[in-house]
Each structure stands twice: as structure tokens, then as C-alpha cells.
Amino acid sequence: MTNDTAWAPPADVTPEQACPIAPVVDIVFSRWTTPILWVLHEFGRHRFVELERRITTITPKVLTEGLRRLERDGLVVRTYHPEVPPRVEYEISELGRRLAPLFAALAEWSVNLGEVEQARLDYDARKPISSRRT
Amino acid sequence: MTNDTAWAPPADVTPEQACPIAPVVDIVFSRWTTPILWVLHEFGRHRFVELERRITTITPKVLTEGLRRLERDGLVVRTYHPEVPPRVEYEISELGRRLAPLFAALAEWSVNLGEVEQARLDYDARKPISSRRT
């Protein structure tokens, strides 16, 4: 329970993120990256259309953007097969595979989703009763 | 390496998310929640202004929004002390504390940030050479 009123910045912290895990979050959990990585991680190599079909609600444009970013970050490997019709395959990289423990932790925490749902119901139920100055 | 051309949806998957961890990601890693939760998790109870000072770039409006959402989701507990001047304290809930392993996994993965940076440099270096049809 660290809680001094006088507080000095740790000095090794960039103004942008007060927490060291923020950069990781930006890389791994920016929009659409989670479904893409998850699919690649769980079901192996995929072609473009296969990914489109797995992640039913994604549009080609957004899928491309996501894949490019992941490729750039070294989490996904793109392989182009010069055939007709062209074939491109995406798979998770070795670096990306190191996310496995993280995904495992995520999946494990999902057992708590029920409690979150309940918390929301509770909150919404008692919220209307005055603009809570309590 | 599951990779059939003929593919049928798992049927227990909602159209929205092809992956079961997506809901968790939405709750835990939506904008600004990570810094807030991290600070609360690492440094204990905080008042509003203290959080503002830790997360230097956040505005009061956005901080409030984040805290409200986290409170609603049951990850953060808000305590109002009816004094003058008013005092409000935020702390991570027991449910929120269960995120610890997740944060640990995140923090551990941050050792790979250097590799990501390198991957980006490599990518940007070889990218300009034709619009890569390779």
C-alpha cells in the first residue's frame, strides 16, 4: 500500500506510459490483432481467404492492415507462392509463438467473465439511484 | 497444422469473435485501462489526483471514463469519503487482483520488445524495394 502524498516520478518512466507493459499491449492487443494472432496460433498456417472466413466480421482492408502490422512487428510470417492463382500463407513466427503463455493466461482469466457480467448488472442496477455521491 | 480447404464454422462461436479470448481483451486492454490497472495493481490505493499525476498524459475526463468502466466491470473499487474537501480512493478489487498472472506474463514478454524493434527496422529497410510481390 504505497501511498505518500508527496510523490516524485520514478525518473526512468517516459511521460507517455506510466506502466512498462503498455508497449507490449500496443503491439499485441491493438484492434484485430488478437483474433488474427489467436487463429494463427491455434490453427496454424492460413491463407488470406481462410483468415477472412475464420474472422467472419473482418473486411479485407482491415485484415490486410492487421497482417501488415503483425508482419512488420515480426509476429507473423508471410510467404508468397508465385503460382496462378497466387497463393499467400500466413503463419505465426517464432517470436509470436512466445506469446503462448500470455494467451494461456488470457484464456484462464476468462473463467471470470461471469463475475464481470454480474458486476455490470449490479452496477447498472444501483446506479440510477441518485448520481452517487457515495 | 489444421488446414482443410473445406471449412465449417465451429458453431459455438459468435460471429463477432473468432477467438474466445476477445472478450477478456476488450475488458482488460481497452484504451487507458492498462495504465490505470497497472498503477493500482503495483502501487496500491490512489486518489483521483494521484492517478492523474502517475499517468501524466491522461486528462481528467478520460481518467474518469476509464475508472467508471473499470468500476462497472468490478475490477476497481471506488470509495467515497464524505469529508471537506471530498476524498475518493480507488483500489483494485479482488477480481482485478486475479489479473496478476496476466500482468506478469505481459511484463515477461517485454523482454522481446527489442526483437520487435529490430523486426520493424528490417521490414522498413527492405520494404521500399518494390511493392513486394514476393
Add this chain to the structure above:
DNA sequence: CAGTATCCAGACGGATACTG
């Protein structure tokens, strides 16, 4: 202190159509 109220710009992402 602990917020709320407004206003607003810019990024994000969806729909649609087209190409090598």
C-alpha cells in the same frame, strides 16, 4: 478535491468497387 460539460479534430474501421 473530484469530477462534469462542451466542443471538436483526427484516427479507425466499415462498405463498396476494382485489379494483377
Add this chain to the structure above:
DNA sequence: CAGTATCCGTCTGGATACTG
């Protein structure tokens, strides 16, 4: 098949000012 190009609405989040 594997994308690109374009257009455009939405929503996030920043700046600023004000309040119980």
C-alpha cells in the same frame, strides 16, 4: 486469389472551462 483504392460515418480522446 490476394489484395488496393476510395469514400465516408463513428467514435475516441484531447483541449478547455466550469461546479459541488
